Amino acid sequence: MKEDFKQASDRIFCALDTTDTSHAVSLAQSLKGTIGGVKLGLEFYCANGSDGFKAVADTGMPIFLDLKFHDIPNTVAGAVRAVMPLAPKIMTIHTQGGPEMMRRAADEAADQAAKLGVPRPWIVGVTLLTSLDDSDLKACSVNGTTSSVVPKLAVLAQQCGLDGVVCSPKEISLVHGATGSDFKLVVPGIRPAGSAAGDQKRVMTPFDAVAAGASVLVIGRPITQASDPAAAAKAIAASL
Numbered sequence: 001m002k003e004d005f006k007q008a009s010d011r012i013f014c015a016l017d018t019t020d021t022s023h024a025v026s027l028a029q030s031l032k033g034t035i036g037g038v039k040l041g042l043e044f045y046c047a048n049g050s051d052g053f054k055a056v057a058d059t060g061m062p063i064f065l066d067l068k069f070h071d072i073p074n075t076v077a078g079a080v081r082a083v084m085p086l087a088p089k090i091m092t093i094h095t096q097g098g099p100e101m102m103r104r105a106a107d108e109a110a111d112q113a114a115k116l117g118v119p120r121p122w123i124v125g126v127t128l129l130t131s132l133d134d135s136d137l138k139a140c141s142v143n144g145t146t147s148s149v150v151p152k153l154a155v156l157a158q159q160c161g162l163d164g165v166v167c168s169p170k171e172i173s174l175v176h177g178a179t180g181s182d183f184k185l186v187v188p189g190i191r192p193a194g195s196a197a198g199d200q201k202r203v204m205t206p207f208d209a210v211a212a213g214a215s216v217l218v219i220g221r222p223i224t225q226a227s228d229p230a231a232a233a234k235a236i237a238a239s240l
């Protein structure tokens with residue numbers, strides 16, 4: 001895992017949850033050199049598409065494209081093929097799309113990376129959304145609890161060739177217990193000591209999350225809502 005990043009601060013990806021391209025670009029510029037990259041999700045991509053992505057990528061910041069694909073295998077493979085020219089560093093799919101969908105996504109990313117001459121992105125699976133609790137699973141006719149289903153889906157993702165999964169800080173040891181500690185874990189719900197949790201219910205500090213085994217820390221509001229985002233990012237980087 002250590003060889004993935006030159007320095008500890010490269011593990012930090014800042015979630016730019018905005019529809020405003022110029023704001024995203026200026027945040028990315030101000031964070032460059034301090035943290036490893038930025039995350040663009042559905043909100044940004046639905047508003048600005050690949051042109052918005054390219055504007056942010058032009059800053060030179062590595063990008064985690066968090067679109068959480070979930071569809072039939074052929075459609076997900078096509079969506080992966082469509083975004084590969086953008087050369088994201090990390091991208092996400094839902095594990096609940098099933099084994100064939102996951103395999104097709106991983107294979108397509110590898111094939112296109114070779115064809116386009118770009119690095120193969122990490123394909124990372126969402127197991128269960130952390131917004132779901134045990135009663136939601138029951139409502140959706142899913143047998144089991146979040147703590148029994150999450151490690152099973154993580155092992156399935158690993159068997160299907162995914163690089164890792166997204167999980168909450170409190171699930172790190174549960175998932176690594178099932179997959180082994182080389183499986184990459186992308187972890188949101190990170191809050192520096194003393195900062196506001198906002199709507200995140202189960203949080204951990206950046207230092208503790210890396211110590212527990214997180215590969216990538218996704219941090220949004222503690223950086224983007226700070227009066228000086230670059231200084232906030234520097235302080236978090238220094239805490240690692």
Ligand code: C5P
Nearest residue numbers: 015017129130188189200218219220221
């Ligand atoms: O602002 P904050 O640090 O809470 O942002 C966390 C980011 O990680 C947001 O983009 C959010 O959508 C994302 N995320 C999350 N929990 C998950 C998956 C993704 O908070 N389970």
